[in-house]
Amino acid sequence: MAALAGHTKELDDPIAAPSQPDLNEYESVRDHLRERLRQEVSDLEARVRHLHAQNAPHTAIMLNSYQRVIERKKAFLDRWCADT
Numbered sequence: 001m002a003a004l005a006g007h008t009k010e011l012d013d014p015i016a017a018p019s020q021p022d023l024n025e026y027e028s029v030r031d032h033l034r035e036r037l038r039q040e041v042s043d044l045e046a047r048v049r050h051l052h053a054q055n056a057p058h059t060a061i062m063l064n065s066y067q068r069v070i071e072r073k074k075a076f077l078d079r080w081c082a083d084t
Contacts (some may be wrong), residue, residue, distance in 0.1 A: 019032065020032070034080070037076070037077055038077070039072060040074050041070055041077075044069060044073075047066055048067060
């Protein structure tokens, strides 16, 4: 029980904690997932921009992998949003 007495910064700081969907509400879960996927795509695109500026070994392989993941996530979002 002593471990439950204190709170972590993530729980006390609402800005640092990611928003949680209301699992009883379908639209809340759907909106949460859609926003999370969009954020992941944005983060991956930022990594790609950063990698373009690098001259490191295996950069081309990493770029190719990130771009495939981005394309798949965008395709999923397009198909999923079309179903609504």
